[in-house]
Amino acid sequence: xxxxxxxxxxxxxxxxxxxxxxxxxxxxxxxxxxxxxxxxxxxxxxxxxxxxxxxxxxxxxxxxxxxxxxxxxxxxxxxxxxxxxxxxxxxxxxxxxxxxxxxxxxxxxxxxxxxxxxxxxxxxxxxxxxxxxxxxxxxxxxxxxxxxxxxxxxxxxxxxxxxxxxxxxxxxxxxxxxxxxxxxxxxxxxxxxxxxxxxxxxxxxxxxxxxxxxxxxxxxxxxxxxxxxxxxxxxxxxxxxxxxxxxxxxxxxxxxxxxxxxxxxxxxxxxxxxxxxxxxxxxx
Numbered sequence: 001x002x003x004x005x006x007x008x009x010x011x012x013x014x015x016x017x018x019x020x021x022x023x024x025x026x027x028x029x030x031x032x033x034x035x036x037x038x039x040x041x042x043x044x045x046x047x048x049x050x051x052x053x054x055x056x057x058x059x060x061x062x063x064x065x066x067x068x069x070x071x072x073x074x075x076x077x078x079x080x081x082x083x084x085x086x087x088x089x090x091x092x093x094x095x096x097x098x099x100x101x102x103x104x105x106x107x108x109x110x111x112x113x114x115x116x117x118x119x120x121x122x123x124x125x126x127x128x129x130x131x132x133x134x135x136x137x138x139x140x141x142x143x144x145x146x147x148x149x150x151x152x153x154x155x156x157x158x159x160x161x162x163x164x165x166x167x168x169x170x171x172x173x174x175x176x177x178x179x180x181x182x183x184x185x186x187x188x189x190x191x192x193x194x195x196x197x198x199x200x201x202x203x204x205x206x207x208x209x210x211x212x213x214x215x216x217x218x219x220x221x222x223x224x225x226x227x228x229x230x231x232x233x234x235x236x237x238x239x240x241x242x243x244x245x246x247x248x249x250x251x252x253x254x255x256x257x258x259x260x261x262x263x264x265x266x267x268x269x270x271x272x273x274x275x276x277x278x279x280x281x282x283x284x
Contacts, residue, residue, distance in 0.1 A: 012032045108147060
C-alpha cells in the first residue's frame with residue numbers, strides 16, 4: 001500500500017505530498033482538515049483525485065492559485081475537474097487541472113468585479129467542439145450552483161476550449177487562431193455574397209469544419225490532388241464563388257504564412273456555392 005508524506009496543506013480540500021521522490025497533488029473534500037506537514041496519508045484514505053505535476057513551474061503555479069482561493073471556490077474547481085475527467089472524453093489530467101484551476105479562479109474573480117470578457121467565438125467553438133461544449137455546459141451549471149453566480153455563455157465557450165485542447169494535438173492558442181480565421185472567412189463571404197450567413201445551418205457547420213481541417217492541412221504542408229478540368233468548370237460557371245474562395249485562401253495564406261495550392265480553392269468554392277444557392281429569401 002502506497003503512503004504519501006504531507007509536505008504542504010493548501011486548504012481543507014487540497015494537499016501536496018511526496019511518494020518515492022515524486023510530488024503529488026491530492027484532492028478530496030476535507031482531506032486537508034487537521035492535517036499537518038510531516039503526517040502520512042495512506043492510499044485507501046478517501047483520495048478523490050491524485051495528480052502528478054512533474055514540472056516545477058506547474059507545481060509552483062498550482063500552489064499559488066490554490067492559495068488565492070477559499071475552500072468553496074476550490075471545491076467548485078474540483079467539481080468542475082471531476083465532471084470533465086468522468087466524461088467519456090480522453091483528458092490529459094495533468095494539463096487540465098492546472099489550466100482549468102487558473103481559468104475558473106480568475107473568471108470567478110472577474111465575475112465578482114463585473115469585469116466580463118466577451119467571447120466572439122462561442123458559436124464556432126460550439127460547432128467545432130460539440131462534445132467538449134456539452135461538458136462545459138455541465139461545468140458552468142455546476143459552478144453557477146456552487147458559487148451562486150450566473151456565468152454567461154461566453155464562459156461555456158472558454159471552458160470548452162480548455163477541454164478540447166486537452167484532447168487534441170492543438171493548443172488553446174491554435175484553436176483561438178482557427179476561430180479567428182473562420183470569423184474572417186465568414187466576413188468575406190457575407191461581404192461578397194451580400195447576405196448574412198445563418199450560423200445554425202448544416203451548411204455553416206460543414207464550412208467551418210472544412211476551414212478547420214484546411215488550416216491543419218496548410219500548417220502540415222499537405223497537398224490535395226488537383227483536378228484541372230473541374231477547376232475550369234467552376235471558374236466558368238461560378239466565377240463569384242471561385243473569386244470569394246480565392247480571396248479567403250489569400251487571407252489564410254497571409255495569416256498563416258504558408259503556401260496555398262489551387263486544389264484547395266476548388267474545394268472551398270463548392271462550399272461557397274452552397275451559401276450562394278441557400279441565400280435566405282428575405283435577403284434577395
